[in-house]
Amino acid sequence: MFFQLVVPLISLITSVGAILLSYIAFQKNYHADIQPIIVFYPISNSDNKYCWYAKNVGKGPAQGVLITGSKNKKEFLQEQAILFPTIMQDEIIKIGWDISNNGLIAIYSNIYRKEFTSVCVNNKNTLLNGNKYKYLKAEKPMWKLDKDEYKPNLM
DSSP, X not given: OHHHHHHHHHHHHHHHHHHHHHXXXXXXXXXXXXXXXXXXXXXXXXXXXXXXXXEXXXXXXXXXXXXXXXXXSSOBOGGGOEEEEEEOTTOEEEEOSOOTTSEEEEEEEOTTOOEXXXXXXXXXXXXXXXXXXXXXXXXXXXXXXXXGGGOOOOO
């Protein structure tokens, strides 16, 4: 009698566990499939000066993208922060300033409002979960700037 109750109960628990694990795996994969990833990269021009670009290499739009530079590797510049409304998948944004050996940062969210931080220092891009620099606020939306204002002087 005991054996007749235990085997179906173990089967039921195993089935419920498998369904729960499948649901969790589906949710993680679904959200990863639409995660934006902003990376920065330089391209040299005819004067052998570098121009920096930001590209969304992820699989979803990056929303409310704040981009700024730095004078050193730890302190990012509030006064240089520019807000871009959305950077679509595979879209490239030209960053109009030369950062030399300094850094760039992008803070953005996906369509579910999950925040990410991309940091580029010494030509190495790092993606961090969450907004690691909450003190940064964009005071200059890009749609209110002239093209020349995209080129802040960070030297």
